[in-house]
Amino acid sequence: MAPILEIQNLYKNYGSLEILKDINVSIDSGDFLVLVGPSGCGKSTLLNCIAGLEPISGGRLSIGGQDMTNVSPKDRNIAMVFQSYALYPTMSVAKNITFGMKVRGVDQSTQETKLAQVAQQLQIEPLLGRRPGQLSGGQRQRVAMGRALVRDPMLFLFDEPLSNLDAKLRVEMRTEIKALHQNLGASMVYVTHDQIEAMTLATKIVVMKGGEIQQIGTSSEIYNRPANLFVADFMGSPAMNLIPARTQSNDDGTHIEILRKDGEPIVLTDQVNRGLPSDVILGVRPEDIADPKMRGGGNVQAADCIVDIVEPTGADTYVVMQLGGKSVTARLHSETTAQPGKTQRLAFDLGKVSYFAPDTGLRLN
C-alpha cells in the first residue's frame, strides 16, 4: 500500500531565505508523525506546506498516493487543528463544525447525523448552541477537534494544538488525542515544540532544526540512539549529560577518561564499542548513572564522584556533580544516601551510552 503521506526533496524559500531544506518524510496509514524542534525550526511551515496553505519551492508531496504538490488545500482530503483553534467567532459551535460540509454541499440530514456523532464522541453536545467566545480554552479545543473529525479525512494535521492550554488540561488532552488516534486508527501529523508531547504521542518522530531534519525515528530510537548532539540535548528531560572525554583502545576494551575538578580522572572501560577517536563527547542519560546496588549487568561500571547538589523530586532524586567540566545529572532512587559535598559511588551503564564527535556532533557508535 502506498504511504499516506510522502514528501520528497521538499524545499521552501522566502526570497533568498531557505526555510526548509531537502525534507524527505513518509508515513504509513495509522502513523502518528510528530514534527518537533525549537521555535523557528520550520516545523509549522512544513505542516502548512503539507496542508497546501504555503506553496513549496521545490520537491514533491503526495497524500494517499496522489500527487498533491499543486493541489489546493480543500482538495487534499485533510483536516487541520490550529494553535489558536481558529473557530469562526460569529458562528455557533454546531455551525462551526458543519461549515465545511455546508461549503461542500453535503445534504442537511447527513450534516446533522455527522454532527451528532462527533458531538457525542467528544462530549460537546451541551455546547452546540454556543458561540466560541462563550467557551473555555479546553472546550474550544474540543470544538476545533470536532471540526476536524467531522471531515473524516485521510490525514489529520495538528499545529501545536495544546500549547494554549494550562499544564493540567494539556496532559488530559494529550491522553485524549492519543486515545482518539488509537480508536480511529487515523493518520496524523502533529507539530509541537514540547519534546515530552512528541515522545508520548508519536509512532514516528521527526526532529528538526534550522529547516533541516536531524533525525527520524520512533520515540525509543530518538531517545536511546540520538543521531547527533542536538537531538541528544533536545529530547529528554532532564537533558542527556554530554561529557567531554578522552579514549584509549586497549585489549580489554576502550578506556574512557573523564576529567574531574579535583582528584584523579574517572576511567571507565567500554567492552563493546571499539575504534573510537581519541576525543569524544560521552552522552549518558541521567537514569543511566545509578546506584551501584540498583544496577547490574555486563557493561555497568562504578566510579566515585563528589556530589555538588541533591535535588529530591519525590519519586526520584537528582544528583548533580562536575565531570569533564560539565554539570552532570544522575537520577537516583529517592532513598539514596547521597549528600552534597560527599563522595558517592555511582554506576555508569556503558551499554546505553552514546558517543559523539566533538567537531561534527555526529553519533559515533
Place this chain on the structure above:
Amino acid sequence: MTDLATSPARGQSQSVRILLRWSLYIALGFFVMIYLLPLFVMITTSLKSLEEIRTGDLVALPREVTIDAWLTAWSGACTGIKCEGVRPYFWNSVLIAVPAVAISTLVGAINGYVVAQWRFRGANVIFALMLFGCFIPFQVVLLPMARVLGIIGIAGTIQGLIFVHVVYGIGFTTLFFRNYYVTIPVELTKAAKVDGAGFFRIFWSIFLPLSLPIIVVTVIWQFTQIWNDFLFGVSFSQAGTQPVTVALNNIVNSTTGVKEYNVDMAAAIIAALPTLLVYVVAGKYFIRGLTAGSVKG
C-alpha cells in the same frame, strides 16, 4: 496612633479634592457653553420672525416661536431663479450619499480583506498607494476628474457624483477595513480554506459578520464626508443635480434685499441634520469601532 494623627489631614485633602473637582466641572461647563453657543443662536434665530431678528438681541430666546422660516427653507426659499427651498436638493444629497456610502464601504471591505488576509507580492505597495489617495487634495483631482466624467458620459449627473465620491472614498474605507482585518488571526482564513471555502465565501460567511463595528465607523465617516462635501458638488453638478450643500450656499448668497437670517439658519440646520442624526444614533459604535482594533485582547 497614626490614624489619629492623619485623620484631620485626610479630611482637609478630601475638601480640597471636592473643590478641585467642582472647579473642573465649572471650567468644562464654560467651554461647553462656548461650544454650543453657535448652535443655540442658530436654533433660536430660525424660530424667530424677521421682525424680531431686526429689533431683538442675537442671543435672546424668541419672544414668539414660529416655524415659518423652516417651512420657507424646506420648500419656498429661492436658490437663484427657482424658489422651491432645499427640498429637491436634500433628496439629491440622499440619492448621492446613500449609494456612494454603500458602494465605497463594500469596496473598502473587500480591499481591506484582500490586503490584510490574502498576502500577495506587492500587497504593501498597493496599500501604500491607496493610502496616498487619502492625502491627495480635492482641488488636484478636479480637472482630471471633470475630464474623466466627460469621457464616461456621466458629467453633471447624480451617477457622476456617486462615482467621484466612491473613488475618493476607497482610500479611507480600505484603510479602515484593512486595519480592522489585520487584527483577525490569519489562521481563521487558513481554517476556512481547509474547510473548502473560497475567496468570497470566506468574506461573506466569516469576515463580514465580524465587521459590524468597523462598518459603522466607515459608514459614519463616509456619510459625513459625502453629505458635507461642497467642492465636488459644486464642480460636477448642474441645475437639478446639485446637493444640499450647494443649494444652501445659493440660498444664502442669492437673496436680494433683506437678508432672511431665520430662513438661512433653518436651511443650514436642515442641511446638517442627517449627519447629526447619524452621530447620535451610531456614535456609541463609532467610538467602540475606532478603538476595537487597538485594544483587542
